[in-house]
Amino acid sequence: MDPIIDELMTIEEVLANGSGDDYAEVLHEDAVVVVPGAVLDKAGCVAAMDSSPGWDEVDLGDARLVRSKDTATVVYPFTGRRGQETYTATLASTYVTAVGGWHLLVHQHTPE
Template sequence: MGTADELMAIERELALGRGDVYARVLHDDAVVVVPGAVLNRPECVAAMDGSPGWDEVDLGEPRLARSACTATVVYTFTGVRGGATYRATLASTYTRDDAGDWRLLVHQQTPQDGPRRHAVPGPSQINLVVADVARSGEFYRDLGWDVGEPVDPHAEIRFDGLSVELDEHSSVAFWNSGSPDDDAAATLLSIHLDSREAVDALWSRMTGLGHESRQRPFDAFFGSRFAVLADPDGHQVGLLSPRSDEHRSDPPQRAPV
């Protein structure tokens, strides 16, 4: 068996995500670089013990680079867990220990997931028709967004690559003659927060300020902590945590009142 085959056999074993395997393979001075973290050996072992494994994995053809005392394999990795797919380029550098066994010295992951390909460009602007720009602006400021000062019943909220614009009913005829007279109906803008606790905290703060709740926080069937607020005109704003397999349920149940 060649060196690349030996190392890829170890990589496939590590892909199972079990802490005991990492404890056996990692060098005492190992450094593991994953999205958002740089881990030493004990931290990596603990992280693997606390993480769910992949449902499916695919390891691409490796490229091998050797020196006198190390060997590095670089390859593409695809992991599937539930409805999520993770793609990355992985690089693992090994060295042999005194017994001649390969020990993982440095591991780095470079995520490859980017925007999905679409037949037309994605949205760069969302216009919300409101009754009172100043009143709606206060709602979104309370939410934590930087709302520009209203100009001619219009205000803008700028993000990287996206603008959310507030327009009073009186101005809509100037740019959309076919706009219906209905209120905000079921339109929903969702904000992705960084934790389940953040969903509850932001919902509690907003409702404590007197803003309307359409859905109290709960563990949704798709694995996220989820809640829905409504702005003064009835536009719905969803608060969404990262998904967790532990909190998924099937079949879906009606959201609690």
């Protein structure tokens, strides 16, 4: 497997189980996060994650990588469980390289 996929999917795993602080560390200053019912900037995403109860269990499926010189996008199936509810979607995250590593620029959920 491509080491960039491993690196980015490790970040995605942290974010899937993370808090607002985790997102604040990874999100680009100009980030856009598109989730069902909302389009959030960095501050809005961090606040939403701080108020979220989080997932009881997550599964990140096999990722596809699309890469250019300074960006990388991972697209993968996601399943999250919270109590008796299950959420399934295709997720896409585009990262840009910068000082300090990868920063999440655009993240989108497409529910199944």
